[in-house]
Structure formats: C-alpha cells, structure tokens
Amino acid sequence: MANIGVYVELKDNQFKKSNKEALSLAKKSGADVYAVIFSNDPGQFADVLKGVKKVVQVKNDDLSYQPDLYADTLAKIITEFNLNDFIGVNSAQGKDLFPRIAAKIENAGLVMDCVEMDLANRTVTKPVYAGKLLSKYVMDNPFRLYTIRPNVFPASASDSEAAPEITVFEAVKNPPRAKIVEIIKSGAKKIDLQEADIIVSGGRGIKAKENFALLQELAEVLKAGVGASRAAVDAEFATYDMQVGQTGKVVNPKLYIACGISGAIQHFVGMKTSKVIVAINKDPEAPIFKKADYGIVGDLFKVVPLLKEELQKNL
Amino acid sequence: MNIYVAIKQVPDTEASLLVKDGVSINETDIKWILSPYDEYALEEALKLKEKIPGSTVTVISLGPNRVESAIRTGLAMGAENAIHIETAEPFPDHKIIAAALGNAIKQDAGYGIIFMGKQAIDDDSYLTHIYLAEHLGIPVATNVIAFNHDNGKVVVEREIDEGAREKIEMSVPCVVGATKGLNTPRYASLMGIMKAKKIPIKKLSLQDAGIAQLDNKIKREKLYAPPEKPQGRIIPGEPEDAVKELVRVLKEEAKVL
Ligand SMILES: Cc1cc2nc3c(=O)[nH]c(=O)nc-3n(C[C@H](O)[C@H](O)[C@H](O)COP(=O)(O)OP(=O)(O)OC[C@H]3O[C@@H](n4cnc5c(N)ncnc54)[C@H](O)[C@@H]3O)c2cc1C
Ligand SMILES: Nc1ncnc2c1ncn2[C@@H]1O[C@H](COP(=O)(O)O)[C@@H](O)[C@H]1O
Numbered sequence: 001m002a003n004i005g006v007y008v009e010l011k012d013n014q015f016k017k018s019n020k021e022a023l024s025l026a027k028k029s030g031a032d033v034y035a036v037i038f039s040n041d042p043g044q045f046a047d048v049l050k051g052v053k054k055v056v057q058v059k060n061d062d063l064s065y066q067p068d069l070y071a072d073t074l075a076k077i078i079t080e081f082n083l084n085d086f087i088g089v090n091s092a093q094g095k096d097l098f099p100r101i102a103a104k105i106e107n108a109g110l111v112m113d114c115v116e117m118d119l120a121n122r123t124v125t126k127p128v129y130a131g132k133l134l135s136k137y138v139m140d141n142p143f144r145l146y147t148i149r150p151n152v153f154p155a156s157a158s159d160s161e162a163a164p165e166i167t168v169f170e171a172v173k174n175p176p177r178a179k180i181v182e183i184i185k186s187g188a189k190k191i192d193l194q195e196a197d198i199i200v201s202g203g204r205g206i207k208a209k210e211n212f213a214l215l216q217e218l219a220e221v222l223k224a225g226v227g228a229s230r231a232a233v234d235a236e237f238a239t240y241d242m243q244v245g246q247t248g249k250v251v252n253p254k255l256y257i258a259c260g261i262s263g264a265i266q267h268f269v270g271m272k273t274s275k276v277i278v279a280i281n282k283d284p285e286a287p288i289f290k291k292a293d294y295g296i297v298g299d300l301f302k303v304v305p306l307l308k309e310e311l312q313k314n315l
Numbered sequence: 316m317n318i319y320v321a322i323k324q325v326p327d328t329e330a331s332l333l334v335k336d337g338v339s340i341n342e343t344d345i346k347w348i349l350s351p352y353d354e355y356a357l358e359e360a361l362k363l364k365e366k367i368p369g370s371t372v373t374v375i376s377l378g379p380n381r382v383e384s385a386i387r388t389g390l391a392m393g394a395e396n397a398i399h400i401e402t403a404e405p406f407p408d409h410k411i412i413a414a415a416l417g418n419a420i421k422q423d424a425g426y427g428i429i430f431m432g433k434q435a436i437d438d439d440s441y442l443t444h445i446y447l448a449e450h451l452g453i454p455v456a457t458n459v460i461a462f463n464h465d466n467g468k469v470v471v472e473r474e475i476d477e478g479a480r481e482k483i484e485m486s487v488p489c490v491v492g493a494t495k496g497l498n499t500p501r502y503a504s505l506m507g508i509m510k511a512k513k514i515p516i517k518k519l520s521l522q523d524a525g526i527a528q529l530d531n532k533i534k535r536e537k538l539y540a541p542p543e544k545p546q547g548r549i550i551p552g553e554p555e556d557a558v559k560e561l562v563r564v565l566k567e568e569a570k571v572l
Contacts, residue, residue, distance in 0.1 A: 011476070092475040096457055099442045102410075103449030109410070109533045112441045123536060128438050132332050133340070135438070136537040137407065177454035178485045186478030193477075198571075222572075240460075240496045241478040246328050246436060247351050247495055255571040266328050272544065276569045278561065284549075293547040294564060296557045306558045314562050315572065 004029055004119070005083030006052075007074065008037040008045070009093055015045055017195055018089040020155035022148055026087055027051050027158065029119050035164065036077055038063045038070065042166060051158035053165075056081065060171040065093060066180055071100035072172040078143060079105060085119050090147035091194065102145045109141030113250075115152045115273075130246040130269035150195045151252040152273075186241070191225035193244070198224035198255045201244055201271070204231040205260015205281065205300055212237055214301070215259060218308045221315065227251065227271075229261045245270035259300045263288025280304065316370045316427035316487075318360045319420050320394065321447070322353040324378060324385035325437040338535045339404075342381075349385050352432030354392075354500040355493035359462055360430045361393045362498065366464070370427075371395055375419060377412055377524075378402060383516065390511035391503035397516040398423065400524050407438065408531040413446030418525035421451065423517075426488055428469065433458045433492040448490035456483045457492035 004026040008019050026033045032053040037045070042057045049055055056077055060069075078086050078101070086101075088094045090113045102110035115134070116125035124146060128135045193199060200219045202212055212226070219226045228238035230245055244251055246266040256274035260281060261267060268291055271277065279292035280303050289295045296303055326332060327346040335341040349357075357374065364370040373396035374389035376382045386397045400415050420426050431444035441457075448455030460480065461472035467487055472480040474494060503511070521529060550557045550564075566572045 092458065095441050096445075096473075099445035100449060100455075102442075103446050107532065109408075110442065111533070113439065126439075127541075128538070129326065129332055129340075130328075130436060130439065131541070133334065133538055134541050135407075135535055136539075138534050138536050140532045140534070178456055178483050178489070180481045181484050182482040183475075184472065184480040184482060186480075188478075190477040239478055241474060241476075243495075255565065255569075273541075276565070276571045277544075277547070278565070289549060290546060291544060293544070293569065294561060295547060295549045296554070296561060297549060298554050298557065302554050303558060306554055307561065310558045310562045311572075314566065 002031050002084045003034055003082055004031045005034045005036055005078060005081065005086040007086065007088040007094075007097075008035050009089055009091060010037070010039060013039075015048055016089060016091065017155070018091070018148070018150040020048060021150065021153040022087045022089055023048070023052065024156045025117065025148065025153045031085075031119075034081055034083055036074065046163060049164055051160035051162065055164045055166045056169050057166050058169050058171050064180075066176055067096055067100055067178055068176040069171055069173060070097055071104060072174055073169070074101045075104035076172055077169060084143055086143070086145045088145075088147045090149050094147045098145055098147050105143050107141050108143035108145060109139045110145040111137055111139065112147045114146045114148050117146065117148070127250070130266070131250065131272060132269060149250075149252060190241075191223075193225045193227055193242070193249050193251050196225035196251070196253050198222045198257075199227045199244070199251055199253045199271070199274075200224050200257045200259065201227035201229065201261060202232055202238065202259050203229035203261030203267075204235060206232055206237055209237045211301075214304050218257075218304055218311075221308055221311045224257075229264075229267050258288055258292070259304055261288055262286050263291055316363070316367050317424045318363055318370055318372045319426055319429045320353070320357045320360045320372060320374050320389065321416050321429065321431045321443070322357065322374050322376050322385055322389050323350045323432070323435040323437070324348070324376065324382040325350045325435055328436065334538050334540065338538050340538070347381060347384060349388050350432055350435045350437070352434055352436070352493055352495070355495060355497045356430035356432050356491070357389055357392055357394065358498045358500040359491070359493060360428070361501070363428065363464060373398060373423065375400070375416055377415055378405060386516055387511050388503065390514050391507040392501060393507060395514065397514060398519060399516050400519045400521065402521055406529065406531055407535050408533045409440050409442040410446055411526060411529065411531065413443045414450050415521055415524040415526050416443070417447045417450040419519055419523075428464070428487055429490045431490060431492055433494045444490050444492040451488070453488045453490060454485035455490040455492065456485060458494045459491050460494055460496045462491060462497060
C-alpha cells in the first residue's frame with residue numbers, strides 16, 4: 001500500500017495555514033499519511049497532526065532552513081519510508097526545496113503549484129501561462145512530488161482522534177553547496193499575500209507612495225494583505241514583493257479589492273481566481289469592471305475612506 | 316569566465332491563447348518573446364562579463380526552430396556565442412530539458428556561472444534551473460534579486476516571503492535563478508542586432524546533448540481554458556450609498572466578510 005508524505009513547513013516555528021490544506025488532502029486519500037517536520041518539539045503541533053499515521057521528526061541542533069540539508073534529508077526520508085506521493089506547499093521555501101528533492105531521487109517527478117489532484121489516477125492539474133490555461137499531467141514516476149497552491153484545497157478538521165506515532169530521523173549533513181548565511185528581515189510586518197484571505201491592491205491610480213497608507217488603513221480593518229499592480233511597483237509606490245500578476249505573485253484570496261487598477265491581462269491573471277473581486281475605479285470603461293464581481297465607479301480617494309468607515313461599523 | 320545563460324522563448328504576455336489539439340496551444344499568430352526573467356538573467360551575465368576581462372557570454376536554448384529568434388535577441392543584447400538544442404516539439408518533462416541543457420553546457424567549454432530565470436512564464440514550472448544545477452552537482456540559488464561576485468565567491472540575496480531576503484554564499488561554478496528587481500535589462504542596439512545576424516549558432520540534437528531517447532515521465536493529458544467568470548455588476552449611486560450597498564452584498568450575498 002502506498003504511503004503519502006506531507007512536508008510540514010514551519011515559519012518562525014509556526015504551523016503554516018496551508019500545511020493543513022496539504023494534510024487534509026493527504027488524509028482524504030485514505031492512504032497512510034506521514035507528516036515530516038523539522039522540529040525538536042513536534043508535540044506542540046499534536047492537535048493539527050491528529051489523524052496522521054506517523055510523524056517523522058527531523059532533529060538537529062540547528063534546524064534553520066538550509067536547502068541542501070533539508071533536501072538531502074527529505075530525499076532519504078521519501079525513499080526509506082516509501083512515500084510515493086509527497087506533498088508540500090508552493091511557498092517561497094517550497095519552490096526552493098521541492099525541485100532539489102525531486103532532483104535527488106532517481107525517476108522522481110514533480111509538479112509545482114497544483115490546483116487539482118487525483119492521487120489514485122496519478123494526475124494533477126496546474127495553471128500554465130499565468131493561469132490563462134490549465135494543464136493536466138499524468139505522472140509516470142515511481143516517486144511523485146507536488147506543491148499545492150495555498151487557499152485552493154479545503155482544510156478540514158480531522159475526524160480521527162488518534163495521535164500519530166513519532167519516529168525520529170537524523171538530518172543528513174553533507175557538506176552544503178549553497179549556504180544561507182543571513183536572513184534579512186523586511187522592516188514592516190506584512191501579511192503573506194499568497195495565504196491572505198483578503199487583499200487590498202493599489203495601482204497607478206494611487207498616484208503617490210504616501211497614498212498607499214489609505215489602502216493600509218483599509219487593510220487593517222479587514223485584516224487584509226496589501227498588493228499592487230506592476231505600474232505601482234514601477235513607479236515605486238510599492239515594493240516588488242507586493243506585485244500581483246504574471247511577473248509578480250499569483251494570489252487566491254476570498255476577496256480581492258482592486259483600487260485604481262485598470263485590469264490589464266498581466267494583472268488579471270495574477271488574481272483572477274479570487275473568489276470575489278471588487279473594483280474601484282473612476283473610469284467606467286476600465287477593463288477591470290468586466291472582470292470584477294462588484295464595481296464602484298468613483299474616485300478612490302473618496303470611496304476607500306468611506307469603505308473603511310462603513311466596514312468599521314459593520315465588522 | 317565562460318558565462319552561460321539559458322533562455323526560453325514564450326508567448327507574449329498579451330497573447331490570447333487557444334488550445335489546438337487538446338494538449339498544446341495554437342501557435343499561429345502568436346508573437347514570441349524572451350521569457351522576462353531570462354532577460355534579467357542575461358543582463359546580469361552581461362554585467363558580469365563587463366566586470367571580468369576576457370569573459371564570454373553564451374546563450375543556450377532548447378526548442379523548435381522558432382526559438383532561433385529568441386537566440387538572436389540574446390545575441391543582439393550582447394551575448395557572443397549561442398547554442399540551440401533542436402527539438403521537434405516542446406515537451407513537459409523538465410528533468411530531461413535540464414539534463415540536455417546541462418550536458419550541452421558541460422561539453423561546450425569550462426563553465427563558470429550559469430544564469431537562468433526563476434521561472435519561464437509559459438509552463439510556470441519553477442524547475443529547470445534547480446534541476447540543471449543538481450544535474451551538474453553545483454550550487455544553485457533561486458529567486459535572486461541581488462548578485463555579487465568577488466574573488467571566485469558568489470553572494471546573492473534571494474527574496475523569500477514578504478520582502479524578507481536570504482543571503483546565500485556559493486562557490487563557482489553555480490546557477491543563479493533571476494527574478495525581477497535584479498537589474499534593468501538593456502535594449503538591443505541597432506549595431507547589436509546587425510552583429511547578431513552574423514554569429515553562427517551551434518546546433519545540437521537531443522542525442523548530441525546526451526539524451527539518447529526521449530522518455531517523458533510526465534505527460535500532458537489535457538490543456539484547457541478555465542471557466543470564464545460571469546460578468547459582475549456595477550453598484551450605482553453616490554459613493555456613500557454605493558459603499559453601504561457593497562458592504563451589504565459582500566456580507567450577505569457573497570459571504571466573504
Ligand atoms: C511582460 C509583462 C509583464 C507584466 N507583468 C505584470 C504583473 O505581474 N502585474 C501587473 O499588475 N502588471 C504587469 N504588467 C503590466 C500591465 O500590462 C499593466 O501595464 C499594469 O498592470 C497597469 O497597472 P495599473 O492598472 O496600476 O495602471 P494603469 O493601467 O495606468 O491604470 C490606472 C487606473 O487607475 C484609475 N484611476 C486613476 N486615478 C483614479 C482615482 N483617483 N480613483 C479611481 N481610479 C483611478 C484609472 O482609471 C486607470 O484605470 C506586465 C506587462 C508586461 C509587458
Ligand atoms: N527550453 C529551454 N531552453 C532554455 N532554457 C530553458 C528552457 N526551459 C527552461 N529554461 C530555463 O529555466 C528557467 C526556469 O524555467 P521553468 O523551470 O520552465 O520555469 C527559465 O527561466 C530558463 O532560464
């Protein structure tokens with residue numbers, strides 16, 4: 001019987017929300033689920049790991065992310081425990097780590113950024129051409145790896161109360177090729193756009209860097225992340241890590257509020273899978289209105305503060 | 316240093332794409348461009364060449380005949396050598412693509428740094444540069460937004476979540492996966508374009524690049540357009556009223572608040 005592995009990514013020793021999506025997906029398949037976690041104390045995650053058959057706990061004196069150490073260790077775990085399907089999240093770390101693991105296992109295949117998965121039939125679907133099209137692949141590989149797009153698969157609570165058994169695994173410490181020597185934190189504490197439930201985004205219509213504060217305030221009321229169009233990034237109103245679109249981040253929130261964004265195809269493909277899109281634009285002809293679920297034609301400098309007030313009253 | 320840049324030709328970002336036979340796009344009428352992240356890769360390679368006297372920049376691309384125009388663009392921007400691995404059709408198994416590119420680079424000359432994009436904007440697979448580095452057994456960093464080379468050592472910064480960065484040290488040879496923000500790609504000059512026309516392109520078959528037979532383990536079963544979103548509605552009225560109505564529908568109809 002095949003086993004399914006899930007890589008549990010911790011960030012500042014916190015469980016990522018999308019880990020639950022990966023775990024639910026694995027548990028739903030009915031196969032034995034192995035959760036692999038780099039932690040000296042996985043007990044603190046007992047609640048979310050319920051229903052998992054086995055926790056493979058990787059111990060080391062220094063568990064900070066090092067790509068070669070993590071990839072060598074995970075490749076060994078996958079082959080030793082026969083984890084024929086191995087799921088992770090398409091996060092910044094997942095995008096760095098998973099290709100390295102797949103490369104180290106002979107005949108392993110990997111598809112990144114999956115939005116549909118049929119493990120029994122070995123097929124996966126992922127957006128291509130920035131989501132203009134979807135591509136379904138069949139994987140003929142004995143070991144199949146996947147990263148899933150956050151916010152796509154449901155995270156259901158476990159119906160099993162069984163606590164997993166824990167197996168300790170020693171990290172594989174080959175001499176590293178690339179070495180992370182420092183993490184440079186960004187000043188502001190930001191919400192991860194790819195995991196955000198709500199995103200407020202600004203475009204060239206914002207007109208100046210200072211005016212992003214307006215969106216920031218709206219975002220605070222909504223507990224939302226703040227995104228931007230490329231035009232806003234190019235004009236240096238916003239930073240590149242905020243850019244949504246074909247050459248920025250592809251996001252998938254429940255609610256996306258586009259303010260002063262025209263709706264160019266390269267922007268649209270980065271946010272079109274949002275459950276609900278709201279557009280605020282002063283030009284009634286702006287293409288964004290053809291793509292939004294709800295639109296308000298008006299000056300964002302008027303509408304956004306009003307919207308903030310109204311939400312403060314209602315949330 | 317012999318610097319290499321792997322470049323992929325992709326449909327223009329404006330292009331509307333139609334599916335031809337259920338598994339591939341209709342290529343007639345498509346305008347092709349160099350994948351944007353590969354432009355950052357190439358620019359960084361050219362800057363490095365200017366810094367290290369006696370260096371060369373070679374662009375390499377795998378694909379059908381049409382990719383020659385992407386190669387010419389690379390040459391016009393300032394690369395002086397080119398390799399084309401000729402394949403009849405694009406194929407989805409990136410392990411094979413990476414192995415072919417890696418083998419071709421290894422056979423060509425002693426290689427230093429290989430610049431690539433963090434992602435090609437057609438398949439958006441995020442794989443090839445990392446596979447290539449692993450195939451050659453050399454270090455790789457992806458999503459690189461700052462690059463520095465000094466005394467045979469490479470130090471890069473790679474963007475992780477929310478503007479934070481990892482600073483990474485690597486020895487040469489290594490692979491650098493470029494992202495936006497690394498630099499501003501130059502335009503090809505008229506002289507560059509003229510010069511590029513005369514540069515011979517080294518042609519290789521997949522066999523020449525060490526791929527004896529094409530055994531795609533990953534196959535595309537279906538390519539299709541996602542369902543269109545139905546047209547939404549404009550909420551009319553003065554801003555004060557429109558905003559009230561918007562909050563109401565978001566709560567009661569869409570249930571997203
Ligand atoms: C290769 C390539 C890759 C690209 N990648 C991306 C990408 O990843 N992401 C991306 O976003 N773009 C990308 N683009 C750029 C894209 O084509 C558009 O140029 C860009 O999205 C436009 O940004 P914008 O909507 O903010 O600006 P504009 O198109 O200038 O629109 C500004 C809008 O603001 C409105 N406005 C102005 N003032 C107000 C006001 N006071 N109140 C309300 N509304 C107002 C205007 O009516 C207008 O609709 C890419 C382009 C290329 C060629
Ligand atoms: N067919 C190809 N020819 C040359 N380079 C390629 C090819 N496919 C991918 N690459 C390189 O690998 C990077 C990542 O591509 P991908 O893994 O397809 O997203 C690209 O930015 C290119 O630098």
